[in-house]
Amino acid sequence: MHISIHYLFIKASLSGIAPQAGVRPALARDRRPCAYNARMTKTPTLPIEVRGSAKHPLGMSPAQFLRDYWQKRPLLIRNAFPNFTPPIEPNDLAGLACEESALSRLIVHDEKRDRWNVKVGPLSEDDFSKTPAANWTLLVQDVDKWDADVAALLESFRFLPSWRVDDIMISYAEPGGGVGAHVDQYDVFLLQGLGQRHWGISDDPAAPKDFRDDVELKQLKHFEPTHEWLLEPGDMLYLPPGVPHDGVAFGGPCMTFSVGMRAPSRAELTGDLADYLAERLPDELRYTDADLTPVKAPGEIDRATLVRLKQALPFAAALDDTLLTDWFGCFITRYRNAQVPAHPEKPLTEAALQKLLDGGAQMLRHPWARTAWAKGKVGATLFVSGHAYPAPAALAEQLCDQRVLAFDKKPSVADRAVLLALINDGHLLPQKPRRR
Numbered sequence: 001m002h003i004s005i006h007y008l009f010i011k012a013s014l015s016g017i018a019p020q021a022g023v024r025p026a027l028a029r030d031r032r033p034c035a036y037n038a039r040m041t042k043t044p045t046l047p048i049e050v051r052g053s054a055k056h057p058l059g060m061s062p063a064q065f066l067r068d069y070w071q072k073r074p075l076l077i078r079n080a081f082p083n084f085t086p087p088i089e090p091n092d093l094a095g096l097a098c099e100e101s102a103l104s105r106l107i108v109h110d111e112k113r114d115r116w117n118v119k120v121g122p123l124s125e126d127d128f129s130k131t132p133a134a135n136w137t138l139l140v141q142d143v144d145k146w147d148a149d150v151a152a153l154l155e156s157f158r159f160l161p162s163w164r165v166d167d168i169m170i171s172y173a174e175p176g177g178g179v180g181a182h183v184d185q186y187d188v189f190l191l192q193g194l195g196q197r198h199w200g201i202s203d204d205p206a207a208p209k210d211f212r213d214d215v216e217l218k219q220l221k222h223f224e225p226t227h228e229w230l231l232e233p234g235d236m237l238y239l240p241p242g243v244p245h246d247g248v249a250f251g252g253p254c255m256t257f258s259v260g261m262r263a264p265s266r267a268e269l270t271g272d273l274a275d276y277l278a279e280r281l282p283d284e285l286r287y288t289d290a291d292l293t294p295v296k297a298p299g300e301i302d303r304a305t306l307v308r309l310k311q312a313l314p315f316a317a318a319l320d321d322t323l324l325t326d327w328f329g330c331f332i333t334r335y336r337n338a339q340v341p342a343h344p345e346k347p348l349t350e351a352a353l354q355k356l357l358d359g360g361a362q363m364l365r366h367p368w369a370r371t372a373w374a375k376g377k378v379g380a381t382l383f384v385s386g387h388a389y390p391a392p393a394a395l396a397e398q399l400c401d402q403r404v405l406a407f408d409k410k411p412s413v414a415d416r417a418v419l420l421a422l423i424n425d426g427h428l429l430p431q432k433p434r435r436r
């Protein structure tokens, strides 16, 4: 493959760009497991395949597409972009893949041994000269940021909020090339640009989503397509998040333009909102307990604590009490800890613990082990220096209450399991009884 230096001049006009920390070059879209969209039910009256036209690239009005397909079910649009000619040449894509700040990957599939080799860019001419005759693909993300002609494709997606659009990723593949069966967390429009690509998808909501653990790519262990199509230039496949799919270049060189949508996870939204709010809260606004009355069980995180917490965190008021307690228990026993106990060099065995207890051993709580506990629906949770241990309530209370633990009656099996875990995490130090 000849590599064009076309992008050098674009680069010059993009001075000052730096890859954002934490931006992960993805092969296809982010492929973490997700719950299949529950709304994606099969409705026999809605076709999975339609024909588009210059006037209707979606084969229907945007309103109809959004109502019936968007985030709900896959749709193949034949002839979505009539007489489509790719706005970028394969050689220019390869040239871009060699740019320092472009996100690119070269994936070669050894079909016989089913091994996948992934080379992360920036790529070099040498990488391309070593590619086999078939079964490889090049993927470059964010091509719309580098190439105005590619960016112009986004005009056709103006019916979506512009901030939902992430990027246009382009793949170039030789016959047999692809990234393997996977699921994406994104809505994606896969526009066939050059040559043909065979697509298999599964619209079965119960399709398994577990990953192969022998491949660096997050490929599906099992994939049974419910639909298969051969896409020609101008055909476009829309996939909502969570639909297993596999696209393989067929017959000759193949380019696919994948318009991916940005959809932050709830975890990302929550994390960022928490940071945002935290930055705006003055230091003097704190957890307060001016209403405190003498406590009976000193380590307990009780109902009154939860009420005070919800006053301090009004946006957390709707959270489930167990979740809030669990978080607070871990947080408060980790908060302002200068040290954490180290693990013992050699873990104690159950038999050795039994022997120690039979011999009347006491347990010293490590001075740096900070503890709390909370009653649960069954039993309790003991929190020690940021860790949660399910524990019998009486033992949890005793552990928080006493610096040195002695046992009047034989600890139960459940007690011993907690004691062993705490000893092996370094929070409890067994003291052999002194010989008289």
Ligand code: SIN
Residues within 6 Å of the ligand: 028, 029, 137, 170, 171, 178, 179, 184, 188, 190, 245, 247, 256, 258
């Ligand atoms: C995708 O499956 O998301 C796109 C992969 C490709 O273009 O090869």
Ligand code: CO
Residues within 6 Å of the ligand: 028, 029, 182, 183, 184, 245
């Ligand atoms: Co994909």
